[in-house]
Amino acid sequence: MSATNKWNWRTRLQTNGFSFTATATTWFFNFVLAITWPSLNSAFKDQGAFSWYATWNIIGWFLVLFFVPETKGKTLEELDQVFSVPTRVHAAYGARQIPYFIQRYIFRRHVEPERLYEHEDDTVHETSYTQPRTQPDAGKGV
Numbered sequence: 001m002s003a004t005n006k007w008n009w010r011t012r013l014q015t016n017g018f019s020f021t022a023t024a025t026t027w028f029f030n031f032v033l034a035i036t037w038p039s040l041n042s043a044f045k046d047q048g049a050f051s052w053y054a055t056w057n058i059i060g061w062f063l064v065l066f067f068v069p070e071t072k073g074k075t076l077e078e079l080d081q082v083f084s085v086p087t088r089v090h091a092a093y094g095a096r097q098i099p100y101f102i103q104r105y106i107f108r109r110h111v112e113p114e115r116l117y118e119h120e121d122d123t124v125h126e127t128s129y130t131q132p133r134t135q136p137d138a139g140k141g142v
Helices: 003-067 076-083 087-106
Strands: none
Touching (some): 003 087
């Protein structure tokens, strides 16, 4: 088996594993919702039960903002730099991003975000999976 075929096989297994994990997580939380809804609805009525779930979603949003660094489109060297930042520094950076989000997305002002990492920019890297790969022209001779 060639190295390319091994890579494709590994990628296929990894993709299937991620899709299984995402599906299992979705079904798990559907189960939790189905089990907890009747008792919450009888205790709090509709508005209280939806408020309970909304509160946990807001708490989760803040936890992600403060404790989960952005890794999309970063090279391995940049990921090393991202994870070398202490959690306390990243949480403080996340707290400082709230006024930025309000200024940019609510008031529609052009403001520059604060840079946390040394080599941070807004460009997509060549190794990113979001860009389609170009195939060489098959009709041209060598």
